[in-house]
Amino acid sequence: MSTATQTRNCVDEFAAQFxxxxxxxxxxxxxxxxxxxxxxxxxxxxxxxxxxxEDWRFTNIKEATSTDWxxxxxxxxxxxKNALSPxxxxxxxxxxxxxxxxxxxxxxxTNELTEGVVVSRLADAMESDAKKLEQYLGxxxxxxxxxxxxxxxxxxxxxxxxxxxxxxxQKTSIHVVYVSTTNDRPTVSHPxxxxxxxxxAQVTVVESFVGLESANSLTNSVTEIVSGDGANVFHxxxxxxxxxxxxxxxxxxxxxxxxxxTSTNVCFDGLLTRNNVEAYLKGEGGCCTFNGLSMLRDEQLxxxxxxxxxxxxxxxxWQYFKGIYDSASxxxxxxxxxxxxxxxxxxxxxxxxxxxxxxxxxxxxxxQLEIFADDVKCTHGATIGQxxxxxxxxxxxxxxxxxxxxxxxxxxxxxxxxxxxxxxxLHERLEAIVLERLPKS
Amino acid sequence: MALLEIRNLHAHVEGxxxxxxxxLTVNAGEVHSIMGPNGSGKSTLAQVLAGxxxxxxxxxxxxxxxxxxxxxxxxxxxCEGVFxxxxxxxxxxxxxxxxxxxxxxNAKRKxxxxxxxxxxxxxxxxxxxxxxxxxxxxxxxxxxxEGFSGGEKKRNEIFQMSVLDPKLAILDETDSGLDxxxxxxxxxxxxxxxxxxxxxxxxxxxxxxxxxxxxxxxHVLLDGRIAKSGGKELALELEAKGYAWVNETxxxxxxxx
Numbered sequence: 001m002s003t004a005t006q007t008r009n010c011v012d013e014f015a016a017q018f019x020x021x022x023x024x025x026x027x028x029x030x031x032x033x034x035x036x037x038x039x040x041x042x043x044x045x046x047x048x049x050x051x052x053x054e055d056w057r058f059t060n061i062k063e064a065t066s067t068d069w070x071x072x073x074x075x076x077x078x079x080x081k082n083a084l085s086p087x088x089x090x091x092x093x094x095x096x097x098x099x100x101x102x103x104x105x106x107x108x109x110t111n112e113l114t115e116g117v118v119v120s121r122l123a124d125a126m127e128s129d130a131k132k133l134e135q136y137l138g139x140x141x142x143x144x145x146x147x148x149x150x151x152x153x154x155x156x157x158x159x160x161x162x163x164x165x166x167x168x169x170q171k172t173s174i175h176v177v178y179v180s181t182t183n184d185r186p187t188v189s190h191p192x193x194x195x196x197x198x199x200x201a202q203v204t205v206v207e208s209f210v211g212l213e214s215a216n217s218l219t220n221s222v223t224e225i226v227s228g229d230g231a232n233v234f235h236x237x238x239x240x241x242x243x244x245x246x247x248x249x250x251x252x253x254x255x256x257x258x259x260x261x262t263s264t265n266v267c268f269d270g271l272l273t274r275n276n277v278e279a280y281l282k283g284e285g286g287c288c289t290f291n292g293l294s295m296l297r298d299e300q301l302x303x304x305x306x307x308x309x310x311x312x313x314x315x316x317x318w319q320y321f322k323g324i325y326d327s328a329s330x331x332x333x334x335x336x337x338x339x340x341x342x343x344x345x346x347x348x349x350x351x352x353x354x355x356x357x358x359x360x361x362x363x364x365x366x367x368q369l370e371i372f373a374d375d376v377k378c379t380h381g382a383t384i385g386q387x388x389x390x391x392x393x394x395x396x397x398x399x400x401x402x403x404x405x406x407x408x409x410x411x412x413x414x415x416x417x418x419x420x421x422x423x424x425x426l427h428e429r430l431e432a433i434v435l436e437r438l439p440k441s
Numbered sequence: 442m443a444l445l446e447i448r449n450l451h452a453h454v455e456g457x458x459x460x461x462x463x464x465l466t467v468n469a470g471e472v473h474s475i476m477g478p479n480g481s482g483k484s485t486l487a488q489v490l491a492g493x494x495x496x497x498x499x500x501x502x503x504x505x506x507x508x509x510x511x512x513x514x515x516x517x518x519x520c521e522g523v524f525x526x527x528x529x530x531x532x533x534x535x536x537x538x539x540x541x542x543x544x545x546x547n548a549k550r551k552x553x554x555x556x557x558x559x560x561x562x563x564x565x566x567x568x569x570x571x572x573x574x575x576x577x578x579x580x581x582x583x584x585x586x587e588g589f590s591g592g593e594k595k596r597n598e599i600f601q602m603s604v605l606d607p608k609l610a611i612l613d614e615t616d617s618g619l620d621x622x623x624x625x626x627x628x629x630x631x632x633x634x635x636x637x638x639x640x641x642x643x644x645x646x647x648x649x650x651x652x653x654x655x656x657x658x659x660h661v662l663l664d665g666r667i668a669k670s671g672g673k674e675l676a677l678e679l680e681a682k683g684y685a686w687v688n689e690t691x692x693x694x695x696x697x698x
Contacts, residue, residue, distance in 0.1 A: 394531040397491045398545040398601065399519035399552070408544065412535030412584075419535070 010065045011047050015040065017071070018154055031130050035138050039153035046147050058332045058364040059274060059303040064246040069188035069218055071155075072100035077181055079212070081107060084177065087208050087240070090425030093172040094119040096160045099179045100217070101189025103158050107177075114170045117203070118163040122192055125161040132163070136196055140224040141252035141278055148248040149276070152190045152222040159192035159221075164201035164231075173204040173423050180210070180217035180245055188218040195224065197231035199256075204234040206426060209249070211242030211270070218246040225263070229256040229283060235263040236421055238430070241270030243298065250276040257283030257312075264421055265292040265321075266430055267302050277306040281315035281343075292321035293417040295434060296329035296361075303332035306350075310343035313373075319350040322417050324410060325361035332364045337378055339371040346376040354384040355413050407438040442507060444469045444640040445490075445609055450501035452489050459485045461665035462501070467609070470637040474651055475644045476676065477662035478684045483644045484528055486662070487613040490642075491525035492518050506608065519545075520552035522608030526598040526615050533585035538597065539567065541585050542604055549605060570603040574630035592623030599630040610634065611642045616650035628653030648680035661687050 018040050022028050027036075048065040049056040076099040084097070084107065096119065097107035103121050113119060118129075126133055138153050160176040178191050197203050209219055219241065227233045233253075241247045247270045253261050267273050279288050294302040308317045323331040333352040354363040367380035387409050395405035414434045421427040445467040452460040459482045467473050477483050489496050490503065492515030503510040510518060533541065546566075547557040558566070571578045574596045586594050595615055602610055612631065616624055631654050635641065643654055651659070651673065659675040660667045661684070669675065669687045679687070 388531070391531045391533055393491075393493055393515060394527060394533075395541070395545075396515040397519055397525050397527075398541075398605065399516050399548040400544055401516050401548070402514070404544065404548065405516075408536060408541065409533065412533050415535040 011044055013068065014151065015044050021155065030126065031134060032126060032137065036154045039138070039150045042144065043147050043150040043154060046145065046150070048147060055305060055334070058330070059272070059301060061246075061272070061274075064218060064272060067186050067218070070185045072102055072183070072187050072189065074102065076100070076102035076104040078106070079104075079179065079181060083212055084179065084210075087177060087210050088425075089173065089175055089206055089423055089429065091172055092175045093170060095175045095177065096121070097177045097179065098158060098189070098191055100181055100183065100187050101158065101178070101191055112172075114164070114168050116165040116168045117170045118161065119174050120161050122159040122161045122194060123157060129161075132196075133161075133194070136224060136226050137194055140226060140254045140280075141222070141250065146250060146276060148220050148274070149222050149250040149252075152192060152220050152250070155190040156192045156222070157190070159194070162193070162195045162203060162205055164197045164203040166198040167200045168198075169202040170204070171202070173206050173426075175206045175208065177208045177210065178219060178221065179212060180215040180219055180241060182213045182215045182242075183217075186216045186218065188220065190220045192221065193223040195233060195235065196226045196228075197233050198228045200230040201228065202232040204423065205236075206423060207235070207237045208240070209238065209247060210240045211245045213242065214244050215242040216244050217242065219248070221247075221249045223249070223251045225251065225253040225261060227253065227255045227259040227261040230258045231256065232259070233261045234422060235261070236423065236426060237263065237265050238426075239265075239267040239270055239273055241273065243269060243271060243300070245270045247273040249274070250278070253277075253279040253288060255279065255281050255283065255286040255288055255315075258285040259283065260287045262289040262420075263291070264417070265290065265304070266417070267292075267294040267296075268433060270300060270302075272301045274303045275305065277304070278309070279307070279317065280309045280311055281317065282311050284312045284314045286312065287316040289318045290321075291319075291417050291420050293414055294323040294331060295414065295437060296323070296331065297326040297437070299328050299330075301330040301332070304334070306335040308335075308337045308348065308350075310337065310339045310346045310348065313342060313344040313346070315343065316347045318348070320417065321352045322413065323354045323363065324357065324414060325354065325363060326357040328358070328360040328362075330362045333382070334366040334368070335380070336368045336370060337380065339369075339373050339376055339378065341372040343373050344375045346373060346378065348376070348378045350380040352382040353413075354382075355410065356384065356386050357410070403439055410438060411435060443467065443504075444506060445510075446504040448502050448504075450489070450503060451499045452485060453497045453499055454485070454495055458499070459496070459665055460489065463665070463667060465660065465667065467640040467642060469608070469640050471658065472635060472641040472643060472654065472656045473658045473660060474656035474676065475642060475660050475662055476646070476648070476679060479646070481662045482665040483646075483662050484613055487525060487611050487642070487644050490611055491515060491523060516548065517552075519605075520549045524602050524605055524607035524610045526595075526602055526610070526612045528613040528615075528617060530586050530594045530598055532587045532589075534587045536585055537583060538581045538585050542567070542601060545601070546604060566604060570600055573603055573633055574600045575626050576600045591618040592620065592626075595619060595623065595627050596630070599627055603630065603634055608638065609640050609642070611644070613644045614646060615643070616645055616647060624650065625653060648676045651676045663687060
């Protein structure tokens with residue numbers, strides 16, 4: 001029972017923080033305030049989950065939820081520009097940088113955007129573009145039960161807003177960087193990204209969540225993607241938090257008729273990372289793809305939870321999640337494709353593949369289907385294994401050393417996911433990280 | 442000096458003796474065919490020569506180019522010029538044939554104290570060799586063997602062999618699963634690699650391949666031993682009379698001793 005009391009206390013802590021937070025006039029007067037209040041009430045009622053909850057069975061968040069988290073002060077901490085250079089992704093249309101959740105004017109910049117495309121701070125858009133944001137912000141997710149998304153909704157102050165109007169094609173990427181730094185006290189941020197692509201619009205957004213040094217941070221992010229009829233959204237989320245950091249991230253995607261949305265979720269570090277994905281295929285002919293790659297070491301944990309809802313008929317969804325686990329790292333996967341009774345002719349596939357590089361690494365995988373329509377094509381599967389010795393022998397028989405052969409196979413395994421990343425400099429950067437982590441031959 | 446000398450080779454896997462005293466000498470410039478029924482040890486011999494670790498060598502020795510072959514790691518053997526064309530080439534999703542083969546070529550060059558090939562020189566080499574086995578060069582930019590047909594996989598093996606330019610080439614049932622056109626293409630590739638510097642061991646179950654790759658010597662492997670050796674006409678005799686006939690001939694005892 002002591003566990004329950006403890007998490008309860010932490011919930012109270014956040015409730016007290018909220019009371020302080022809403023004393024701020026601007027917060028209290030905003031149109032968003034009722035949404036916050038509802039989210040907080042829902043959060044307090046639900047409380048933090050323990051490993052007794054089916055969705056959290058393999059992921060113990062007791063440490064994270066019993067820490068005394070503070071919010072960073074208003075002004076963004078100043079950091080060296082070159083501290084971020086390892087995370088650059090080449091030519092971009094705009095870069096928005098947030099340090100510990102606070103917008104950094106000096107590190108952010110806008111180059112050239114397609115006419116009509118808006119890239120701005122979410123805080124600004126909530127004020128100046130309230131009418132539009134009311135339609136979307138907090139509307140994409142069915143937040144009930146997702147306590148971290150609720151917490152984000154209650155506390156969100158800033159983040160990125162990307163809007164592409166009807167027929168606008170934004171080819172160069174928009175890069176949103178959420179940086180966590182090392183602070184005296186453990187620091188929490190609740191950043192939020194809202195991506196809206198109207199009818200036939202196209203946009204590419206890269207979200208980088210990075211931790212500098214050994215940042216003792218909790219990043220509780222929400223990304224909402226609205227892909228209108230015929231729209232194309234490319235989204236890549238890269239998690240490179242510090243080895244001491246907690247990352248709770250929710251991605252919600254809403255797809256209209258004939259819309260296509262692709263999201264890649266790459267995770268290299270962080271002490272504990274939980275990614276929740278919720279996607280809703282609302283219009284006929286929609287197609288969503290979620291790819292994932294985790295490469296972990298030490299005692300890191302990544303937990304990917306997906307829920308793909310096929311609401312409309314003739315939609316496709318693909319989920320390919322891969323993990324490479326070294327030392328005593330732990331991977332968790334739970335995916336669920338949910339086919340509503342009207343969603344005939346659904347074509348969906350979910351695969352989770354794990355490569356264990358150490359005897360101590362651990363993987364729990366649970367791909368699931370729930371189908372209420374009778375004319376659909378759905379498959380799911382999981383594989384957990386070690387490097388194929390037959391393949392090692394094949395490569396060695398061609399002259400590669402044992403280490404080189406093993407490295408090549410791990411590289412190849414990772415590449416299958418990375419090859420799907422269309423932003424070439426990003427792909428190269430991620431591939432370089434994979435190669436750098438392999439043993440030297 | 443012989444290119445390869447196998448003396449009284451015995452090999453076990455999981456406690457079963459598969460090779461029971463193989464003796465075979467291959468000189469540079471010669472093509473030896475090893476035939477035999479299923480389970481006679483043909484593929485085991487090929488894999489033992491390439492260095493597969495699953496096999497335990499209990500007796501005998503193999504001298505390759507004056508060196509103790511069994512003492513070398515599989516990659517060292519490859520770098521020294523031994524090449525095994527696999528019966529079942531492995532699929533490696535995520536890495537292109539070009540990428541992998543460049544790594545292989547450069548590992549070998551490094552071993553031999555040569556400079557690594559740059560991308561341009563490598564592509565030139567690859568283009569020339571791909572034409573030899575009529576391998577669509579687009580396949581080289583696809584993941585290794587992934588989604589390749591049986592014929593494409595085998596052609597890819599011969600293509601890799603021609604790029605790596607081995608001294609000793611071992612072809613393990615390269616003909617299995619090929620239609621006649623693919624077989625001719627593969628055989629043409631192999632024949633063009635015949636030369637006075639190179640020795641070849643062609644392991645096959647069927648005589649058919651030997652119509653296109655005409656061997657200098659044919660050996661019949663039965664129950665882990667070479668039961669009969671002869672010239673290319675032996676293959677035809679086998680085709681007509683079957684493997685059982687070998688057991689009945691008096692020569693068996695002499696070959697096995």
